[in-house]
Structure formats: structure tokens, C-alpha cells
Amino acid sequence: MGLFDDDFYSTRMSKRSKGTGRARFRPFGSNGQGSTLRVAIVSSAASAIVVALLFTLLNGGAKAEPSAKPALAGGQSLVETSERIISASEKVRPAVVSIINLTNEALDMLDPDAELDDGEIPYEASMGSGVIFQKNGGKAYIITNAHVVQDAAQVQAVLVSGMKKEAKIVGMDVVTDLAVLEVEDKDIEAVAELGDSEKLRDGEMVIAIGNPLGFGDSLTQGIVSNKKRIIPISMNQDGNYDWEQEVIQIDAAINPGNSGGALVDLNGKLVGINSMKVADLGVEGIGFAIPIDNAMPILKELLAKGKIARPYMGVFTMDLQTYLDGQTEPDDTVDGDTDDSSEIDDEQAAGDEDIEASAEPVVPDGVYDGVVVLEAVGPALDAGLEVGDIVVQLDDEPIDSTLALRKYLYNGKKIGESLKVTYYRGGEKATLNVKLEEKPQQTDEAADPESER
Incomplete structure (x- = not known):
């Protein structure tokens, strides 16, 4: 039997028909029928060649198009897109830090004799994320959300290597939910490259990097659902809407601790600051990020004045x-x-x-x-x-x-x-x-x- 267990695809055939002693097939050239058959084959081949030449001439000598490959917007293949995700994450990950917020209440609960390893986070602390966006004069500056460091008595930034650094709050703005932290720049090499959130397109693939649930240096991917979504917010969570925020809606997973982390495009450029998600029963895949174009004027004023003058x-x-x-x-x-x-x-x-x-x-x-x-x-x-x-x-x-x-x-x-x-x-x-x-x-x-x- 051949490769297929089917008589039609069998490579073997009987030399004689059932019920007769006469051969069914004879070798070519054994008689006049063989010559006739050879003539027929040569004639058919010549006709096929002529038809192929005419077809080529009529179509201007155009070459056949290569077979289509699965592709995304912009013409990238799926393999290429996967490599871009890997490259972008490798580029920006070292610039994303975990933020530890220790309130006075948390400090009172913390055992003063407890020794923590590098990267270990006290149980009493609350956590978030941040992005190193600038180095200047021996200092490195970190973007995060205002709610990540609100009521903080002590703030620490944990680098991707696990090294902890004491952080100072340069300024924060509750209205836009943005804050700037300052740390010593020793052992800090990576700084996030700023992108252009205005050039984002609905459906474009993006990457969210942060510290969800204490799992530092976590990466999720998704798409931009709406690059200019207007949502009402309650700044003190009392149910009364205090402000309206323009945000990027994404379906990448945003979980507690992701706030303040990086939203980057496939070029590894920072296009947003992950801020919040819709937390309701049965709701999945609705997260929001502050566009970097909107954030930068606020961050510059916080760096210069420590506050937003309104x-x-x-x-x-x-x-x-x-x-x-x-x-x-x-x-x-x-x-x-x-x-x-x-x-x-x-x-x-x-x-x-x-x-x-x-x-x-x-x-x-x-x-x-x-x-x-x-x-x-x-x-x-x-x-x-x-x-x-x-x-x-x-x-x-x-x-x-x-x-x-x-x-x-x-x-x-x-x-x-x-x-x-x-x-x-x-x-x-x-x-x-x-x-x-x-x-x-x-x-x-x-x-x-x-x-x-």
C-alpha cells in the first residue's frame, strides 16, 4: 500500500484483468499504438506551450503575484508584528518602575525590625507604577498618577532590577491625576522615548507595562478602542462627577497596580499613562490611559512650579x-x-x-x-x-x-x-x-x- 489507505491512491496495480489472461497495459513502443500515443503526447505538450506563450503576451508579461500572507494595518506580517512587540517591550521595560506608597498608617503597622530583600514590597504598602521620562542634573524624574501617591508619607521606586530608591514628590495634580517623582539617577540608564498620542489610530496595537497586583514588570497587549474618549470622573470617589477627562480607551488588561504605568506603541514610544479601568461585574477589556500629548504640559508645569496654577x-x-x-x-x-x-x-x-x-x-x-x-x-x-x-x-x-x-x-x-x-x-x-x-x-x-x- 502507499501513503493513503485507499485503493484510488494505491501505487500498485495488477498486471492482468480479472477473469482474463490478456495483459491490460503494454509498454510504449511495443507496437503501432505506442507510436501513435507518443505523437499524441508530443502534440499536446506543444499545444500547451503555445497557449502559455499567448497568455503571457496578452498579459504584458506580468509575473504571478506571490501568495498572500496574513497581515495587519501598515502591511506588517504577523511574524513581524510579534517581533516588534518583543523589541518595543525590551526597549521600554527598563524605564518602567514600581511605586510603593507608604502612608503614616502603613508605617505604623510596619515592623521596624523587618528586613526586606531588594524588590520585596511591604504587605502594608499600596502599589502602583511609574515611567522614567527625564534625567537631569543627577536626578531622574518619574511620571505616575496622583492617586498612586496620594496621602503618602514615604514613596519608593523599584527599578526593573529590583533596586529600591527613595522618591520625592515634586508635584501632583488631582484634576488631571498626574504626579512627578524625583529620584537619584545612579544606576538608571533607560529613559522612555516620548511618542505622539495624537497620531494613534483606532485599532492600533499597543502595549501596557506596569506592576499589576504586585507582579512587577508585567506586560499586556491590546488595541486602541478609541483614542479620544471623554469620561466623567469623581475625584474623591463620592459618586458626584467633578471633572471630565479625555483618555485613550484600550482593551489591554489594566489591573490594580497598573496605574501610572506605560502605554507604548509598537515602536516602543510612550503614548499614554495607564490610569484606570471600568471595574464592574461582567465588564472586561475597558481600560483608560492619559494621552501623553495632554500629560506633558501638566508635567512640565509640575517640574517648574510643583503645582498647577488655576x-x-x-x-x-x-x-x-x-x-x-x-x-x-x-x-x-x-x-x-x-x-x-x-x-x-x-x-x-x-x-x-x-x-x-x-x-x-x-x-x-x-x-x-x-x-x-x-x-x-x-x-x-x-x-x-x-x-x-x-x-x-x-x-x-x-x-x-x-x-x-x-x-x-x-x-x-x-x-x-x-x-x-x-x-x-x-x-x-x-x-x-x-x-x-x-x-x-x-x-x-x-x-x-x-x-x-
Whole structure:
């Protein structure tokens, strides 16, 4: 039998037909039939050659195209793409670090006599990721998320080699969720090459590198689902949306600890900072990264000033729609910024209730959008705004929420400029001008000046 267990493909045949003694096949040339057969074969071959020549002439001598290979956008083959992923990860991995955040509470729980090996992370610590993006004057600078280092008493950066370095927070910005850390640059060779997030395309393959769940130097891949997704965020996780962030939506796995890590393209260039994911039952493959083009102006200002200077109006507000819906808990924000002050004592809280009760807003018929002033301080107080006023417009921009108020201030105005405020008081419409000042910065040692009643 041959290679196939089938009579049709058998390489053997009987020399005689069943039931006869006469041979079925005879060798060529054994008689006149063999000569005739040779003539027929030669004739057929000649005809085939002629047809092939005519076909070639009619088609201009074009060569047959090579067989198609599986390819991705840009013409890369799958093998080539795999090699690019390997090359890109090798290029950027040494620039990605693990961030250890030790709060005062964590330090109190930490055994002072415990000795940790290089790369070992205390159980009491919280973890994140960061990217080395600059070296200068004996220092190396690391991008991470603000929430990764928030409330930190001590911060450490762990290199890919396992070496730990004490890190200093140069500056952080809660609104954009970005922070810059500083470490000594000894033994640090790799610096991430910055890419261009504006040139990303939906469907483009990207790589996320970070420290998920404490597994440092972890790599996942995915695609860009949407390079300019606008999502609402709650900066203090209280359920009230404080800001809107433009992000890159990706389907690469983003898990706790990945925050602050690198999102890179297949050239190994940094195009985003991994920031968050949708954490809900049954939701998979929806992660977000801050575009590097949006991050760099913030990072440069943090490096230069240690903070982001933003205009300050000086009002605590709640959405008018929330008030009309009968919700009694205020949004508790100043210019839309979260009130992170220390707890208010009972006497002060009682005083706030008296203020709110004595300044009940009067809502005119047909007015449904705006913000209710819960307290005016600083520039707003100096300009004459009062508790219970309903702000409906800033300059020529209608204001329907605290979020809209903050967006207009931060995106449309500068420190020192005058702001025209249109509002209702006692049901009557009026206007006034507020001169914007620089927003005071929060510190861990004292309450936010804006939150002091």
C-alpha cells in the first residue's frame, strides 16, 4: 500500500484483468499504438506551450503575484508584528518602575525590625507604577498618577532590577491625576522615548507595562478602542462627577497596580499613562490611559512650579437640578474642587445648617439649570455673591452644573482676569464681576483655605 489507505491512491496495480489472461497495459513502443500515443503526447505538450506563450503576451508579461500572507494595518506580517512587540517591550521595560506608597498608617503597622530583600514590597504598602521620562542634573524624574501617591508619607521606586530608591514628590495634580517623582539617577540608564498620542489610530496595537497586583514588570497587549474618549470622573470617589477627562480607551488588561504605568506603541514610544479601568461585574477589556500629548504640559508645569496654577472664583456650590430634586446633601465643592478638609466639628456644622436655612434660594419660574451658592469666599465674597444666589451664566457661557462651572474656569479663564457672573437673587436677575485669583493649594498639614467656613 502507499501513503493513503485507499485503493484510488494505491501505487500498485495488477498486471492482468480479472477473469482474463490478456495483459491490460503494454509498454510504449511495443507496437503501432505506442507510436501513435507518443505523437499524441508530443502534440499536446506543444499545444500547451503555445497557449502559455499567448497568455503571457496578452498579459504584458506580468509575473504571478506571490501568495498572500496574513497581515495587519501598515502591511506588517504577523511574524513581524510579534517581533516588534518583543523589541518595543525590551526597549521600554527598563524605564518602567514600581511605586510603593507608604502612608503614616502603613508605617505604623510596619515592623521596624523587618528586613526586606531588594524588590520585596511591604504587605502594608499600596502599589502602583511609574515611567522614567527625564534625567537631569543627577536626578531622574518619574511620571505616575496622583492617586498612586496620594496621602503618602514615604514613596519608593523599584527599578526593573529590583533596586529600591527613595522618591520625592515634586508635584501632583488631582484634576488631571498626574504626579512627578524625583529620584537619584545612579544606576538608571533607560529613559522612555516620548511618542505622539495624537497620531494613534483606532485599532492600533499597543502595549501596557506596569506592576499589576504586585507582579512587577508585567506586560499586556491590546488595541486602541478609541483614542479620544471623554469620561466623567469623581475625584474623591463620592459618586458626584467633578471633572471630565479625555483618555485613550484600550482593551489591554489594566489591573490594580497598573496605574501610572506605560502605554507604548509598537515602536516602543510612550503614548499614554495607564490610569484606570471600568471595574464592574461582567465588564472586561475597558481600560483608560492619559494621552501623553495632554500629560506633558501638566508635567512640565509640575517640574517648574510643583503645582498647577488655576483660576479661583471662591464658591461652594451644588447643582440647581439636585436642589430641585429634593436632595439635601450638598455637593460640598469649591469652584467644583473636592473639599478634602479636616472634619467639621458639631458647632460649625450647626452653623452651616443655619446659614442654609436662612438663605433658601428663590427659583424663578422656568429656571431649571444653574448652580446654587452654598458659600462665597475670597474673590466671590469680595465681589458681592451671597449664599442662596443661583448662578446661571459666566460671561456668555450658560452654566448648568458645578462641572460646567469648573470646566469654564479652568479651560476658558486665566488668573487675574475678570469674570462676569449672571445670577438670580430673590427671584431677580443680576450681574456682577469677579476678579479671579490663583487657587490656594491644599496641604497635608492644614485644611484647604477654601473649605474654612
